[in-house]
Amino acid sequence: MSSNQSNTQNGSEQKEKVSESVQTSLSKKTETITLEFESSIVNHLVTRFTDKVVQVVYVRPGRTKILVPPNEIVQVATFLKDTLKFDHAESVSGTDYPKDNQIEVIYHLSSYSDEKLSSHVLALSTRVDRNDSRMPTLIDVFKSTEYHERETFEMLGVYFEGHPRNERFLLPEDWADIPPLRKEFRIKGR
Amino acid sequence: MENLDEKFNETIKMGLEIVKETEEDRLMTLSVGPQHPGSGHFRFTIKVDGDYIVYCDPDPGYVHRGEEKMCEYRNYIQNIPHLERPVIHDSTNITYSYSLAVEELTNIQVPLRGQYIRALASELNRQVYTLYWLGIYGIFLGHSTMFMWPLGDRELFIDLLEALTGARVTHAFNIPGGVRNDMPEGFKDRCLRQVAYFEKRLVEYEDIFYNNPLFRQRTEGVGILTKEDAIKLGVTGSVLRASGIPFDVRKAEPYDIYNEIDFKVQYMKTGDSFARSMVPFLDMRESCQIIRTLLDKMPQSGEVRAKLQPNPKGPAGESYKRVESGRGALGYYIVSDGTPKPYRVKLSVGSFRNILALPYLLIGSKLADMPSIYWSLNYWPVEADR
Amino acid sequence: MATAPKDFRFGNFVGSLIQLIFWILIIVTLVGLPLIFIILFYVPLPPINGEVLTPYLFFSMMVDPTRTIPIINFMIHTDMFRVAVFPGFTYAALLAAATIFIERKFLAKMQLRIGPLYAGKIEGILQLIADGLKLISKEIIVPSGADKLIFWTAPVAFVVTAAAVVSLIPAAPGWVVADLDVGIIAVFAFLGFFPLIALLFSWASNSKYPFIGGMRALHQMIAFEIPFILSALPVVILAGSLNLTDMANAQYPYWFVFFLPISAFVFYISSLAELERIPFDLPEAESEIVAGWLTETSGMIYGLIQLGTYVKLYALAGLFVILFLGGWAGPQIFPEEILPGYTGEKIYNATTVNAVFWFTLKTLGMIMLILLPRGINPRIRIDILLHTGWYKLIVWAFINIFVALLLVYGGILGPGGLLST
Numbered sequence: 001m002s003s004n005q006s007n008t009q010n011g012s013e014q015k016e017k018v019s020e021s022v023q024t025s026l027s028k029k030t031e032t033i034t035l036e037f038e039s040s041i042v043n044h045l046v047t048r049f050t051d052k053v054v055q056v057v058y059v060r061p062g063r064t065k066i067l068v069p070p071n072e073i074v075q076v077a078t079f080l081k082d083t084l085k086f087d088h089a090e091s092v093s094g095t096d097y098p099k100d101n102q103i104e105v106i107y108h109l110s111s112y113s114d115e116k117l118s119s120h121v122l123a124l125s126t127r128v129d130r131n132d133s134r135m136p137t138l139i140d141v142f143k144s145t146e147y148h149e150r151e152t153f154e155m156l157g158v159y160f161e162g163h164p165r166n167e168r169f170l171l172p173e174d175w176a177d178i179p180p181l182r183k184e185f186r187i188k189g190r
Numbered sequence: 191m192e193n194l195d196e197k198f199n200e201t202i203k204m205g206l207e208i209v210k211e212t213e214e215d216r217l218m219t220l221s222v223g224p225q226h227p228g229s230g231h232f233r234f235t236i237k238v239d240g241d242y243i244v245y246c247d248p249d250p251g252y253v254h255r256g257e258e259k260m261c262e263y264r265n266y267i268q269n270i271p272h273l274e275r276p277v278i279h280d281s282t283n284i285t286y287s288y289s290l291a292v293e294e295l296t297n298i299q300v301p302l303r304g305q306y307i308r309a310l311a312s313e314l315n316r317q318v319y320t321l322y323w324l325g326i327y328g329i330f331l332g333h334s335t336m337f338m339w340p341l342g343d344r345e346l347f348i349d350l351l352e353a354l355t356g357a358r359v360t361h362a363f364n365i366p367g368g369v370r371n372d373m374p375e376g377f378k379d380r381c382l383r384q385v386a387y388f389e390k391r392l393v394e395y396e397d398i399f400y401n402n403p404l405f406r407q408r409t410e411g412v413g414i415l416t417k418e419d420a421i422k423l424g425v426t427g428s429v430l431r432a433s434g435i436p437f438d439v440r441k442a443e444p445y446d447i448y449n450e451i452d453f454k455v456q457y458m459k460t461g462d463s464f465a466r467s468m469v470p471f472l473d474m475r476e477s478c479q480i481i482r483t484l485l486d487k488m489p490q491s492g493e494v495r496a497k498l499q500p501n502p503k504g505p506a507g508e509s510y511k512r513v514e515s516g517r518g519a520l521g522y523y524i525v526s527d528g529t530p531k532p533y534r535v536k537l538s539v540g541s542f543r544n545i546l547a548l549p550y551l552l553i554g555s556k557l558a559d560m561p562s563i564y565w566s567l568n569y570w571p572v573e574a575d576r
Numbered sequence: 577m578a579t580a581p582k583d584f585r586f587g588n589f590v591g592s593l594i595q596l597i598f599w600i601l602i603i604v605t606l607v608g609l610p611l612i613f614i615i616l617f618y619v620p621l622p623p624i625n626g627e628v629l630t631p632y633l634f635f636s637m638m639v640d641p642t643r644t645i646p647i648i649n650f651m652i653h654t655d656m657f658r659v660a661v662f663p664g665f666t667y668a669a670l671l672a673a674a675t676i677f678i679e680r681k682f683l684a685k686m687q688l689r690i691g692p693l694y695a696g697k698i699e700g701i702l703q704l705i706a707d708g709l710k711l712i713s714k715e716i717i718v719p720s721g722a723d724k725l726i727f728w729t730a731p732v733a734f735v736v737t738a739a740a741v742v743s744l745i746p747a748a749p750g751w752v753v754a755d756l757d758v759g760i761i762a763v764f765a766f767l768g769f770f771p772l773i774a775l776l777f778s779w780a781s782n783s784k785y786p787f788i789g790g791m792r793a794l795h796q797m798i799a800f801e802i803p804f805i806l807s808a809l810p811v812v813i814l815a816g817s818l819n820l821t822d823m824a825n826a827q828y829p830y831w832f833v834f835f836l837p838i839s840a841f842v843f844y845i846s847s848l849a850e851l852e853r854i855p856f857d858l859p860e861a862e863s864e865i866v867a868g869w870l871t872e873t874s875g876m877i878y879g880l881i882q883l884g885t886y887v888k889l890y891a892l893a894g895l896f897v898i899l900f901l902g903g904w905a906g907p908q909i910f911p912e913e914i915l916p917g918y919t920g921e922k923i924y925n926a927t928t929v930n931a932v933f934w935f936t937l938k939t940l941g942m943i944m945l946i947l948l949p950r951g952i953n954p955r956i957r958i959d960i961l962l963h964t965g966w967y968k969l970i971v972w973a974f975i976n977i978f979v980a981l982l983l984v985y986g987g988i989l990g991p992g993g994l995l996s997t
Contacts, residue, residue: 226866228864228866332855332861336954405954407960
């Protein structure tokens with residue numbers, strides 16, 4: 001993979017910066033594994049965009065998580081798809097953080113076309129305001145996010161601008177409550 | 191909320207569309223499911239122009255149970271029994287990746303024998319699921335013998351799993367830290383005997399079903415999903431492998447002891463309904479070999495599970511783990527906030543990813559091809575709804 | 577140990593008995609006796625052995641059972657008996673019931689199952705009766721907006737048409753309800769009603785899936801009507817007659833299936849399509865269009881259509897036997913005398929019994945052959961089906977027409993041929 005080698009060269013300056021943010025792996029057996037490949041991806045991203053746009057949350061064997069602001073997510077996703085060959089989204093999930101008054105939307109991206117990336121899952125996350133939760137859709141970049149984003153809309157109330165169908169998907173037709181995966185929604189009796 | 195207005199406007203727009211459609215006499219709108227014999231707990235609206243489908247809109251959610259919300263109210267161990275409800279026929283695999291994720295969060299090491307038994311149970315359970323799927327595929331095409339045979343042979347593996355785990359269908363066998371109990375005595379011989387018998391049966395399946403000219407006429411060249419489209423739609427499992435991409439989580443990202451097991455990833459290149467129905471069959475054949483290897487390499491004695499604290503918990507963090515289930519990659523995204531209960535659990539299931547391909551394949555195909563395309567997508571409605 | 581109820585009194589018991597006898601006497605005097613007299617006066621009684629069947633003769637049967645034989649002999653030669661019992665409806669319905677039982681057990685054995693087991697203790701032999709009782713007791717739901725008249729009459733018309741086909745099939749020499757000179761044409765004319773009934777019923781159901789099923793039934797049956805008739809044509813050429821009994825008799829030494837195997841095959845495939853059996857059960861394709869044109873049927877409406885289907889199955893199997901398998905021809909295995917020295921007078925005819933035996937045996941074999949594809953084949957698709965009907969079967973059917981013409985003009989078979997008697 002030629003692009004991979006160039007990544008490491010380009011990103012060698014910022015490698016030290018990244019390695020600070022690398023969390024030590026939770027599992028014992030993975031400590032010995034080097035994280036060169038994972039770091040190279042992250043370095044590439046940080047080089048292309050500044051580290052203000054792309055914040056690296058963690059780098060672990062096979063798993064990377066980056067945090068980008070909602071208005072930049074389409075650019076980052078396009079870069080991920082076109083240059084780094086991440087070609088599909090495995091899942092789109094949202095996590096509600098009432099303390100921060102934010103909702104985190106996480107896209108788990110992976111690749112079929114690149115064999116080296118097939119063991120890798122990149123979590124592209126963004127945080128939107130909880131009261132006015134809207135963000136641009138990634139459906140034009142990753143077609144595979146269509147139903148996942150619809151589900152996130154009805155489960156967490158995150159409106160995806162540009163998504164053709166922000167509407168009910170899994171919930172009953174007559175659902176008239178707040179989005180159920182928000183933390184203030186309580187299951188009856190619990 | 192503001193988006194309610196937009197939603198309302200969209201609803202009005204859709205209503206106007208419906209009024210327009212009644213003027214078009216050519217199209218007939220059919221509601222397939224949830225009462226349709228060829229749908230399962232699932233509904234999709236199709237419009238047919240003569241014998242051709244011109245519109246398709248999947249509408250899952252008839253068996254939505256809010257598993258993800260339920261997870262937030264129970265601790266890591268209590269979550270296991272209800273998490274296998276989405277796919278009771280593949281219950282070992284759906285708790286497998288959950289266990290892997292929890293092990294990463296709480297930092298538990300699984301003993302070697304436990305890893306082997308876990309892999310063995312998941313292979314057996316994949317056979318159970320695929321046989322069930324194959325039986326339904328047979329009856330969807332009107333082949334009643336192919337409905338009865340796999341469901342009969344499925345009992346073999348259910349009996350094996352009953353001997354191994356103590357329960358017939360919902361095993362709750364995988365727990366963070368290993369498996370619940372060790373193999374019973376004489377299980378290895380019994381397992382080898384039944385696998386040998388099952389391999390003979392697989393030849394008969396091929397004779398009566400896959401080599402049947404009528405079956406081939408109905409499935410070959412039907413609902414072709416190209417390699418590019420498969421990647422774009424992000425399908426997984428047998429649907430992906432049928433389109434010519436040899437992706438298997440067991441090979442791509444080996445978990446537990448799968449990097450020590452030698453096996454081939456079965457795939458086909460045509461991407462039609464026939465390939466999508468053939469790949470799970472080839473997987474079953476390969477799985478028999480894997481079961482043999484597992485039994486062969488398994489350490490003869492040892493612990494099967496790590497010692498667990500009463501209420502396991504780890505530091506705040508998150509984990510995304512996936513395994514290869516009967517329907518493809520099955521991932522768990524678990525966020526922990528340091529308490530014994532998960533903060534957020536998300537299931538990324540193969541069914542929910544595969545169903546995105548349904549409208550693309552159905553539109554333009556014949557009404558008679560609807561069941562063969564729909565069920566070849568390896569879709570399990572309950573799992574997709576969660 | 578049984579004990580009498582507490583308020584039991586012997587007097588009351590005797591009184592109730594006397595009351596019962598009193599009421600029976602009243603009914604017999606007021607209803608029974610007038611009825612007997614009315615019959616005696618107004619209904620012309622049949623002559624048995626030259627004397628009229630008087631009540632005296634009738635009651636004397638009880639004393640000497642052998643005296644009933646002329647009466648039975650008379651009864652079984654009436655038209656009523658033929659229509660209702662032997663080559664007619666009861667025989668066909670019994671064979672249809674046997675077919676259902678055979679189908680269930682046969683299919684179960686193929687699929688490594690057991691099949692019906694409990695009803696009737698022995699291998700679930702009464703399962704059909706249980707199913708029939710269930711269907712009768714079920715509510716008949718008529719869809720709102722349905723055309724009620726057609727919805728109710730179509731199932732009856734289905735059974736009636738199936739029975740009409742049965743009435744044309746001879747089961748033994750001389751044993752046929754309607755011995756028409758144009759028998760084979762009449763059979764095809766009646767079979768032409770079925771797509772019409774299916775379409776009418778599906779239209780009357782006022783539902784979408786039945787409508788698609790009805791259209792499919794129409795397409796399928798019309799596509800297979802032509803090869804169906806064409807495959808019977810060589811038999812007509814060889815037999816030189818349109819009468820079904822003549823056709824069966826014409827193949828006395830050599831069955832036509834040996835000369836016309838392709839026609840027989842085309843006829844068999846076309847009957848499968850005509851009967852809507854797997855692999856041609858498109859009009860009822862369960863996983864595609866729910867139950868096709870039967871979707872809105874419920875209760876006994878469904879039961880009647882099923883009865884009609886199986887009666888039709890018998891009729892077509894019987895027709896195949898008549899056309900290609902030599903009808904009732906077979907070695908004489910029944911003795912001339914039931915008991916040594918007793919020929920059974922006019923009630924037992926060894927030739928007829930033999931003919932009925934062979935005809936039934938061949939028909940059952942043919943029914944098994946029609947049931948067989950259900951266990952090994954999936955359902956075919958409509959475009960492949962139409963292609964098979966219009967392009968392949970018609971061409972194949974023509975091959976044996978030329979063979980038949982060759983045989984007739986070569987003087988080998990046909991009227992006055994070398995091999996025909």
